[in-house]
Amino acid sequence: MDNPAFAFEKALKNKTKKDILADKLTDMILTGLLRDADELPSERELSQLFGVSRETVRGALSRLTAYGLICVSHGSKTRIRAGDEALARFRSTHPESATCEMNRYDVNSVFESRIVVEAAIARRAAVNIDACGIDELDSLLRAQSQLFDSPVHFQLSDQNFHKRISEYAGNEILMRYAEELYAFGLNIRRQVMIEDGAIERSYQEHRHIVDALSNGDPDAAERAMLVHLDSVYRTTKNKLAD
Known part of the structure; x- marks a missing residue:
């Protein structure tokens, strides 16, 4: 698979990689994954x-x-500006940038859909992924293993992890559905990720998924993905109930 990272979005929207990345980061701010003053x-x-x-x-x-x-300051970290005034100003000039439509649905409906879509993705990826793809996922996992105390950075990596797997499934419709479903409740996931052990648990679940993919085992890949999705579902639902 040649350079799949942005192939579908670029073909669909005719946007540059810069435009697509800017849109992704903007969405993360509008959904509350990235918050005011975050680095x-x-x-x-x-x-x-x-x-x-x-x-x-x-x-x-x-x-x-x-x-x-x-806010970009010379010699210091780039920080998010997502206070009420900044968000209101952005939305007034970009009315098309609404918050995530997926959040209109209830958590049960969203995760029932994720199970169907991402189970199919895991099975297809186990068949299609190559050694380069496994190396790429292993590299992501190595980075994630150093992010147990960095929930924002881990969530960014988590999104990329799921996206990479969906790309190797080789089905653009499934990939698009998976990305839309992932966007549900990102602000809630942010709250889950700050809890003790949450990031490490998610990392270990990712590890099992990659092990199954590296063995080319569709059944094991599906099982590992479903275990991970069940964990995400339960922790998201519990946090919504708080």
Whole structure:
């Protein structure tokens, strides 16, 4: 599979990688995954997380700066600007950028759909993924193993992890559904990830998925994905009930 990272979005929307990355980061701010005063990963880290060049990252960050959604200070970390005033100003000039439509649905309906879609993705990926793809996922896991105390960075990596697997499934419709379903309740997932042991648990579940994919075992890949989704579902539902 040749450079799949942004193939579907680019074909669908005719946007550059810079535009697509800027849209992704904007969505993360609007859904509450990235919050006011959060520090963004470095250009190098964002480049690795999203599989794009640092030039692409700089271009995307330049757009967010123009939107007034980030603050870039020389010699310090880039921070999110997502206070009420900044968000209201952005929405007034970008009325098409509504918050995630998936959040209109209840958690049970969303995860029933994720089970169907991502189980199929895991089975197809186990058949289609190559050694390069496994190396890429292993690299993501190595990075995730260092992020147990960094919920924002881990969530960014988590999204990329699921996206990479869906790309290797080789079905653009499933990939699009998976990405939309993933966007449900990202603000809630942010709250889950700050709980003790939550990131490490998710990392271990990712490890089992990659082990199954590396063995080319569709049944094991589906089981590992379903175990992971059940964990995400239960912790999300419990947090919604708090």
